Every structure is written in C-alpha cells, then in structure tokens.
Amino acid sequence: MHASTSALSVLPFPINLQPIRFCYHQLANSELQKIKYLSVVMEFRFSKMFAFLTLTTLVAMASHAAAVRQPLPQLSYWNSVLPNTPMPKAFSELVHPGDLVSKNFLRPAGAENQLDKATDALGPCAGLVLMEKDLRPGKTVKYGFPRDTTSKSSRFVSRPTAESIPFSSNKMEEILRRFSLRPESAEANTIKETIDYCEMPAMKGEERYCATSLESLVDFATSELGSNIRTMSTEVERGANNDVEQTYTITDGVKVLAEDKVVTCHKMSYPFAVFLCHAIEKTRAYMVPMEGADGTKANAVIICHRDTSKFAPNNWGLSQLHLKPGEGPLCHLLSDGHLTWLREKNLDDHYIVSVA
Structure with a gap:
C-alpha cells in the first residue's frame, strides 16, 4: 500500500x-x-x-x-571633367574612402628636404638639374630614383573637408588644433613651411596654385590647358637600389612632349594630400630614356624653362649650373610623386630630338 x-x-x-x-x-x-x-x-x-x-x-x-560599386566622389569628378584622361597612379593611390589625415607625413631623418632647394620657378622638385643642350643620347648624369613612400601616406580628402580646414599662415593655431599638433613639434614646422611656400607670390609669367583636393587640382589644370589633357610622370624599373646614385646614360629616343605651356604639380608635405601646381611661360617638356650602370632603365620627364630672365638671382637650379637669370634654359627632372599635365594634341605631335 x-x-x-x-x-x-x-x-x-x-x-x-x-x-x-x-x-x-x-x-x-x-x-x-x-x-x-x-x-x-x-x-x-x-x-x-x-x-x-x-x-x-x-x-x-x-x-x-x-557603396563599394559606387565610385568615390573624387573619381566621379575626375571622370566627369576628364572622361578621356586616365587617372595617373600618382593620384589614384592617394584616393581612398573616408577623410583620414596622416601624422606620418614627415620625411625620414637624413632624407633630402625638398623645400630647402625650392625656388619660385622650380617648385619643390630639387634633384637633377641640367642644360637643355645636354638632353641627347650618350650624355651621362649622376642620379638616383628614390621612391617617395613617405608622401604617399598623405591622401586626398574630399573637397568639402579640405575647404572646411583653413590653409593660411594666419590660421596656424586653428590648423594645429585641428590636427592635434603642438606648436613646437616638427610636424607643425613642416606645415608652416608648406603653407609659407604656397603663399609665395608668383613670378611674372607664372600661374601657381596649391590644391588641397583632387577636385581643385583638376580645376586648376583644366583652367590652364583645357579638358583635352593628359598627365605624364617619370617611370623607373623598380629595383633594390633605385635610390642609390649611379651613372645614367641618356639613350636614343629623346622626345619633345610639349613646346608651349605645361602644368607641373609637386607633392607637398602635409597631413593630407596637397599639390603645388604651376604653369610657366616658354616651358618645354621632354621624355628622356636613360639606362643606369647596373642596367636599370628609366623614362624621365624633364621640364625645361627656356626663359629664365624672370628667375630670382639666388635660384637654386641656376646656381647649380653656374648661370645667371636669362643666360640659358634651365631643365629639371620630375622625381617620384611629381607629374606634369600636357595638352593631348602635344602627345600626338611629339617628335624625336635629333643628335646634336
């Protein structure tokens, strides 16, 4: 139970x-x-x-x-204004989503300071300068082609962002505050140098402009040359020793790319991409093939200012060639990160320079 x-x-x-x-x-x-x-x-x-x-x-x-398929605003603007002009790698690798600024825009210790050699005519190109008569096969030059990896850390920001950030020596306090930089820092000094250089007055016969966005850069280039244009830059076979100076020999095939007006743009040191662009009267552009002692081949874009009479007496390039203003053409090689704009018709009409 x-x-x-x-x-x-x-x-x-x-x-x-x-x-x-x-x-x-x-x-x-x-x-x-x-x-x-x-x-x-x-x-x-x-x-x-x-x-x-x-x-x-x-x-x-x-x-x-x-969103991935939709082009970035900078790319859309480029394609709308320059539908027949491919974007050069020097620009495309600086276009990324977002408006990030870099705090690693300084050149490494010991690297050449381009602004030390900058002049009102050459811009911060520095490097190799030579006489126009030397642009012929068989001529040898001492040079290295270092890749400017530091400047590529500073990318383009959108035009609205660029326009919202002051770019003036009178607004340094606000600029440094926006980038969270101390006034005594090396970065602050570099920013000041870049802005001061951009504010230098143009010499007679020169149009110059510091573009703080890709869109404003395109606007300047097209205002000077029209929309039927193309960019050219120095191309080098990349190797382990490109940055080492060696003897380069100019080979056959030196070509004149433009005889009249060109726009040259130089990458500046700044938290985001800023290019100094300028056009100088009576300027000729060349494509110069070279071969190094170690076999490295390069196609160098060389800009020649044929009238130097308006150049400053202390012009760095003229001093390297032991010339005074007006005594002869001054030519300089466009190094990595710098490029030139040419009218498209010039590229169709370019011709090979005969051996002197």
Missing part, C-alpha cells in the same frame, strides 16, 4: 480519490497544452525574427555592395 493511501485510511470520513485524480490529469493536460502552445508561439516568433534578421542582413550587404 502506498504511504498516501495509508494516511488517508485513518481519516474519520471516507474520501473518493477519483475526482482528485481527474482534476490532476486535467491540470496536467492543461499545462502540457500551454507548454505546447508556448512552444509553437516561440517557434513562430523565432522564425519571424530570424527572417527579419536575415532580411536586414541581406539589405545591409546589398547596401554595402552598392
């Missing part, structure tokens, strides 16, 4: 257990039905939630894919 039955047997009155058992089973069945109902409801709600999350994920993925 069960303990519960024994306990009931001592009661002074009889008890019918059948209704109790019935109620118990009914209650149990009711709770079971509730559990089953809740299970169905939860399963339905979970399936709806899963479907919603799946749909949300798919929408987000589609939006991301559409």
